[in-house]
Amino acid sequence: MSHHSNVPPQSSPEKRNQLTNRLHPLPPPSRYGNPYHSMTTPVEEKQYTRASQRFSRIEAENSGNSLSGISQDNQGDKETVITHSNDDLGWFHGKIKVENAIQWSNNYRIQLLMLLMFIVGASTTVIFANNSAHTSVGLVCGGLITMVSSAAVIYTFVRQPTWRKHPNPIIFFRSLCDMCLVLILLSTELYKCTSLTCEAILPDTSCSATAGLTQFFLWASESWFFVMAIDMLSSLQSPFTDYKRNVRRYHAFVWITAIFTSLFLVSYPNWAGPSEFGYCWTRTRTRRQLSSSSETDPNMRHIELKALWKFNVQSWVLFYIWLIMFWIYAITVLYVAWKRLQSGLSETLRMRIRVLHSVTFYVIALIIYWGITFIIYVPYLTQTNPPEWIVQLMSFMITCKGYFDFVVWFQMNKSNDALTKGEKNKGANVDVDVDLSPQVNLALRCEVLYYTTTGIIQAVRDTQHLPPGASQQELYLQPQKMEESRDGSLGVDDYLLRTKSKGEPTKGTLFIDYCPHTFQTIREHFGIDTSQYISSLSRTTKERLSEGASGAFMFFSHDQQLIVKSMSNEESVFLRSIAAEYASFLLNNPDSLLTRFYGCHAIRLYGNTFNFVVMANLFSTDRVINRRYDIKGSYVNRSAKHPSKGKRVTCRHCNAKYVFGSTDAENCRARVGRHEPNVVLKDNDLTSRVRLDPCVAADLYDQLVKDATFLSRLGIMDYSLLLGVHNVEYTVSDMEHISANQELESMRQSQRKGLPRLMTGTRRANTVVGPSVYYFGIIDILQTWNMDKKLERFVKVKILGNDPDGISAIPSQAYCERFKRKMAEILSVATNDDDDTHDEAEALRAQSIRFI
Numbered sequence: 001m002s003h004h005s006n007v008p009p010q011s012s013p014e015k016r017n018q019l020t021n022r023l024h025p026l027p028p029p030s031r032y033g034n035p036y037h038s039m040t041t042p043v044e045e046k047q048y049t050r051a052s053q054r055f056s057r058i059e060a061e062n063s064g065n066s067l068s069g070i071s072q073d074n075q076g077d078k079e080t081v082i083t084h085s086n087d088d089l090g091w092f093h094g095k096i097k098v099e100n101a102i103q104w105s106n107n108y109r110i111q112l113l114m115l116l117m118f119i120v121g122a123s124t125t126v127i128f129a130n131n132s133a134h135t136s137v138g139l140v141c142g143g144l145i146t147m148v149s150s151a152a153v154i155y156t157f158v159r160q161p162t163w164r165k166h167p168n169p170i171i172f173f174r175s176l177c178d179m180c181l182v183l184i185l186l187s188t189e190l191y192k193c194t195s196l197t198c199e200a201i202l203p204d205t206s207c208s209a210t211a212g213l214t215q216f217f218l219w220a221s222e223s224w225f226f227v228m229a230i231d232m233l234s235s236l237q238s239p240f241t242d243y244k245r246n247v248r249r250y251h252a253f254v255w256i257t258a259i260f261t262s263l264f265l266v267s268y269p270n271w272a273g274p275s276e277f278g279y280c281w282t283r284t285r286t287r288r289q290l291s292s293s294s295e296t297d298p299n300m301r302h303i304e305l306k307a308l309w310k311f312n313v314q315s316w317v318l319f320y321i322w323l324i325m326f327w328i329y330a331i332t333v334l335y336v337a338w339k340r341l342q343s344g345l346s347e348t349l350r351m352r353i354r355v356l357h358s359v360t361f362y363v364i365a366l367i368i369y370w371g372i373t374f375i376i377y378v379p380y381l382t383q384t385n386p387p388e389w390i391v392q393l394m395s396f397m398i399t400c401k402g403y404f405d406f407v408v409w410f411q412m413n414k415s416n417d418a419l420t421k422g423e424k425n426k427g428a429n430v431d432v433d434v435d436l437s438p439q440v441n442l443a444l445r446c447e448v449l450y451y452t453t454t455g456i457i458q459a460v461r462d463t464q465h466l467p468p469g470a471s472q473q474e475l476y477l478q479p480q481k482m483e484e485s486r487d488g489s490l491g492v493d494d495y496l497l498r499t500k501s502k503g504e505p506t507k508g509t510l511f512i513d514y515c516p517h518t519f520q521t522i523r524e525h526f527g528i529d530t531s532q533y534i535s536s537l538s539r540t541t542k543e544r545l546s547e548g549a550s551g552a553f554m555f556f557s558h559d560q561q562l563i564v565k566s567m568s569n570e571e572s573v574f575l576r577s578i579a580a581e582y583a584s585f586l587l588n589n590p591d592s593l594l595t596r597f598y599g600c601h602a603i604r605l606y607g608n609t610f611n612f613v614v615m616a617n618l619f620s621t622d623r624v625i626n627r628r629y630d631i632k633g634s635y636v637n638r639s640a641k642h643p644s645k646g647k648r649v650t651c652r653h654c655n656a657k658y659v660f661g662s663t664d665a666e667n668c669r670a671r672v673g674r675h676e677p678n679v680v681l682k683d684n685d686l687t688s689r690v691r692l693d694p695c696v697a698a699d700l701y702d703q704l705v706k707d708a709t710f711l712s713r714l715g716i717m718d719y720s721l722l723l724g725v726h727n728v729e730y731t732v733s734d735m736e737h738i739s740a741n742q743e744l745e746s747m748r749q750s751q752r753k754g755l756p757r758l759m760t761g762t763r764r765a766n767t768v769v770g771p772s773v774y775y776f777g778i779i780d781i782l783q784t785w786n787m788d789k790k791l792e793r794f795v796k797v798k799i800l801g802n803d804p805d806g807i808s809a810i811p812s813q814a815y816c817e818r819f820k821r822k823m824a825e826i827l828s829v830a831t832n833d834d835d836d837t838h839d840e841a842e843a844l845r846a847q848s849i850r851f852i
Contacts, residue, residue, distance in 0.1 A: 003100040045547055065173035097505055114149065120402050123147050125396040129389035136278055138396030139189055143182040146402030150179035153402075153409045163413045167228050167358060169247070173254075178402040181217035184210060185399055188279050195485070199565035202280060204273070210280040211272035215261040215318060218281075220504040223254040229330040232337065232359055261318050264305070271314045277395050298339040323370075330363050362408045369404045373397040449540055449555060451477050451603050451613055452564060455511030457534050459601065463516040464530075473516055474708060475506035477603075514600040515579040522583050523598050525590075533598070536562050537614075561620045562598065564612055571782040572611035575600055578714055585710055591703050592719075593778045594710075618777040619724055624655050627776070629681045629723040631686055633815070633822035636796070636806035689828050690723075690774060700776065701829040705820055712816035718783040718808055721823065724775035730768045785812045 071765045121141035125476050128137045153175040156163055164172075188210060191202060202210065227250045234246065265272050265282065273283030376394050458475055466473055523533060539558035554565035567575075575582075575597065586592055599614035619625050632638065645661030653670040659678055668675045692700065704721070711719060783789070793809035796802045804810075810818070824831050 012258040020628045052146060053563040062803030079376050094314035111410055114406055118145060122396060125392050126389045128393040136189055136395055138392035139185055139399050142396040143186045145400045146178055146182045149402040152173040152406060152463035166552050169404055170224050175402060175405045177217045177221040178405060182399055184213050184368050185279050207280040208266055208272040208275060212262040214281045216258045217267045219261050220258040222326060223257060226326040227254060228359060229333045231395040233333045240349045282312060282720045284312045315583055334360060358412045365408050366402050369401060386646040451509050453537050453540060455603060456537055456599060456601060460533055462529055463520050467518060471511045475511040477510045477511055489786055512602040514576050518579045518583050518814050519599045522586060525587055544710040561617055563615050563617050565612055569611055574782055589706060592707055593703060593776050595705050595779050595781055604694060618722055622840045625724040626727045627687050627725040628653050631683055631723060631822060632808050633818040634806055634808045635683055638801045640679050640681045640685050643677055643679060649677040651675035691771060692828050697827045697829055701823055701827050704823045708819050710783055712812045715784045715812050716781055717785050720779055722777045722779045725771050726773040727769060728772035732766050
């Protein structure tokens with residue numbers, strides 16, 4: 001049943017009580033008390049104070065103004081549409097840097113210098129077109145301009161990290177291809193001048209190989225522009241698209257297609273050879289051959305006119321047709337982007353306008369380039385014997401393409417004053433992680449944050465008005481209006497509710513709240529009231545991609561008690577299908593370590609549906625988590641990977657921030673040597689057992705067995721035990737030192753009766769370091785033993801030859817048994833069937849093999 005937000009008036013208290021208790025009668029309040037309250041021990045009072053101060057500073061940096069509440073007005077049979085009267089994005093302020101337009105005065109001196117060089121090159125080409133040396137002046141002049149332009153782009157890209165933001169890397173690779181193309185053409189021209197008359201001809205084999213390289217870099221250069229259009233469209237469609245992840249696909253597309261077209265040109269008979277402009281590319285029946293044919297046979301004139309447009313079929317098949325398709329696609333993307341930007345948040349709108357201006361300027365610049373080239377090409381085609389200056393000017397335009405990349409590059413970027421003044425070392429310490437992510441993508445993520453938090457807060461408030469049988473509710477969220485007031489901060493009280501009749505077309509972003517009563521029951525069972533829940537989600541922090549392999553987008557509530565994480569549609573459907581059973585299990589097992597889901601939602605934005613889940617944060621504590629383990633029970637590829645060089649990470653020992661792989665990184669204050677990154681460790685990294693009281697360990701193991709059995713019954717596998725370890729440092733008291741020293745002296749006196757000078761190097765330690773608190777939780781509980789996992793197992797076992805017992809992809813029941821054995825091992829718990837461990841392992845192995 002789908003239920004919109006136009007719900008009936010509030011139900012009676014009796015009905016609300018029935019609604020709350022429909023799954024299971026609520027037990028007495030949880031013994032945990034406040035579910036957001038973290039454990040404390042008096043041992044670390046001073047350390048907690050320092051940690052709290054650090055946490056406060058982080059919150060001050062990552063959070064903005066808070067949201068207070070939502071006003072609501074449900075009126076009979078009308079749809080509720082949420083809009084906002086304030087252009088300010090509140091807590092989103094400061095998360096993105098808005099640049100409204102291109103600064104047309106950027107680097108105007110160097111732009112004027114290169115423009116002068118371009119004019120001089122074109123003039124030189126026309127003046128010295130007819131030269132006695134028979135040198136292609138246009139190719140040389142255009143090639144030199146491209147060499148200088150591309151060198152400037154490459155140099156600034158390498159030396160100025162702030163110039164590496166999107167879409168600059170694409171222009172960088174295009175310039176690199178242009179430089180390589182020109183180097184090949186200049187090398188060919190240089191070989192021609194090995195003879196006195198500059199008319200030496202490359203052998204057929206060498207010319208064919210050179211033609212393949214020319215096709216490779218010419219195709220790759222234009223493909224990078226096509227990639228820019230693809231990247232822009234994907235960023236507009238999905239806020240979870242990450243450029244740094246997609247760049248590998250872009251490279252694969254560009255280089256693979258370039259290799260394919262170049263190999264096709266070289267392998268196809270009589271396609272590679274001297275082109276009409278003198279360099280090796282696609283073999284052409286030259287204009288001189290056409291002219292001589294028409295002179296000997298006047299009837300060939302009309303045939304020649306038709307041949308003018310089709311005498312180079314291979315050039316059209318391998319390049320020109322695709323070039324036209326690339327431009328049509330790019331222009332279409334620009335049109336679609338501008339149409340979609342007619343609605344949306346003003347802050348993200350202005351951010352997108354900056355990127356669209358850059359891409360639009362790039363498109364226009366290259367259209368102008370090819371337009372000028374085509375204008376010159378037309379008279380070249382229509383004349384039987386075109387003047388030599390037209391031929392040379394055409395060669396100049398083909399080889400000077402790097403200049404237009406230069407114009408766009410220095411127009412889009414502003415010079416770094418620090419680097420121009422000679423402070424070059426400062427640029428090496430710039431963190432460019434944010435700059436390397438697409439700005440359009442970042443803006444869309446902020447927009448998703450806006451709609452997600454607003455929708456969740458409103459949906460939670462409206463749940464109490466829903467009838468008991470409602471399985472979902474739908475809200476329509478309106479974007480901000482640019483013309484409305486801009487003063488004040490973003491509060492939920494500032495959201496105004498407008499009502500429209502059902503017959504009136506509804507515009508807005510659809511927000512869906514799934515199983516609202518089920519998740520409300522879970523929240524109430526663990527003592528989370530509505531106001532507390534809304535307060536936690538009123539602001540967000542740490543918006544980032546997940547560290548896991550899924551790459552899911554996630555963010556924390558401002559108090560870091562809740563996590564909002566995206567999930568696949570399959571996971572969302574599965575969670576909704578088991579929601580009632582999952583809630584009943586949690587209510588009957590208040591000590592369960594399963595992930596606590598507090599809400600399941602979806603938004604439909606720009607034609608795509610994004611599913612989110614709200615869950616409790618296991619590490620919601622002021623304590624420093626020194627070690628984090630992800631334990632599955634498997635051992636193949638279950639070792640932690642080091643972060644990539646240049647990434648900013650936290651040391652697991654002293655909690656200091658540092659750049660991983662940096663040569664000037666400081667030594668750790670808490671250990672000998674350099675810092676060690678606090679990455680998530682895995683099964684093979686856990687070499688010590690968990691130290692708990694035997695009774696506590698036994699109770700914990702029993703609960704883990706219940707949880708794993710429940711997941712196995714639902715067909716769930718590939719879950720993990722998330723283990724957090726907090727270490728403390730105890731100082732040995734002076735009295736303990738005195739007694740210890742007396743004991744040590746007595747030991748020395750007794751040893752003097754035997755061998756001399758034995759134990760003279762013995763000293764007492766003044767501190768003891770070890771684990772103080774453990775945090776346990778079972779995560780990733782929405783993966784079933786489906787066809788994807790079965791295929792994964794087949795590939796890893798049959799093709800890669802991995803141990804079938806050691807991989808993560810095994811059936812749910814076998815996974816459960818292996819998981820329980822691993823838990824017993826790390827908790828040092830003796831199970832009743834220890835004597836039958838070998839037989840059970842053999843049976844489990846046989847069961848696993850049947851599913852290969």
